Amino acid sequence: MKIIKAIIFNADGVVIDSPKIFSVQYQEKYKISYNKMLVFFDTVFQDCLVDRADLKEAIKPYLKDWQWDKSIDELLKFWFKAEDKPNFKIIDFIKKLREKGIKCYLMTNQEKYRTEYIKKEMNFNKYFDQVFFRPILATKSRM
Numbered sequence: 001m002k003i004i005k006a007i008i009f010n011a012d013g014v015v016i017d018s019p020k021i022f023s024v025q026y027q028e029k030y031k032i033s034y035n036k037m038l039v040f041f042d043t044v045f046q047d048c049l050v051d052r053a054d055l056k057e058a059i060k061p062y063l064k065d066w067q068w069d070k071s072i073d074e075l076l077k078f079w080f081k082a083e084d085k086p087n088f089k090i091i092d093f094i095k096k097l098r099e100k101g102i103k104c105y106l107m108t109n110q111e112k113y114r115t116e117y118i119k120k121e122m123n124f125n126k127y128f129d130q131v132f133f134r135p136i137l138a139t140k141s142r143m
Contacts, residue, residue, distance in 0.1 A: 004102055009094070009128075011108035011118060017087035025082045026066070036065045048111040055111050080117040091127050098129070106131045 009015050020028075023037045040062045047053035056072050068075055094104045106128045108115060115133040119125045 006103040006105065007097065008105045008107050008132075009090070011106055011110070011124075012083075015087055015090050015094075015106060015124070015127075016083060016085060016118070016122075017090075018083040018085040020082075022079045022082045026078075030067050032065070032067055036062075039065075045111075049109060051112065055113055076113055080114055080121070084117075084122055086122060086124075094127055103129045105129055108133055 012018075023034075023041065026032070027034060027037060040059065044053060044058045044062075045055075048055040048058055055076070059072060059075070063069075063072075063075070097104055104127075106118075106124055108118065108131070110118065110133060112133070115131070119131050124131055
């Protein structure tokens, strides 16, 4: 008989169940083209994911094309709130697993600011035994 001691969950698409990702929500709200955002997400953002660039600095040159006239912190707040959709069915399942002594971990490939948001603002530090942020070489973005 095999005993499960730990389970690793992925963030986006599993524990976070946002019906529309940030870039789609942004494009709809601000009426900008897909291509204006794609340039950032398929290039510079990839360096942010692997901790070779800081998102707050890397995104600055794109704000004019995105028609964003507020602060970078306000943009990140809008971004992270846009995808702040915990899947409470999965979270309830995780709570039950943890009650049975099964360790539950969250693994996510995010840049550092969204990782902190997920841990602290979405309270994932409380739902999981540990949240792992592992910058890995990204291919194409999940734009």
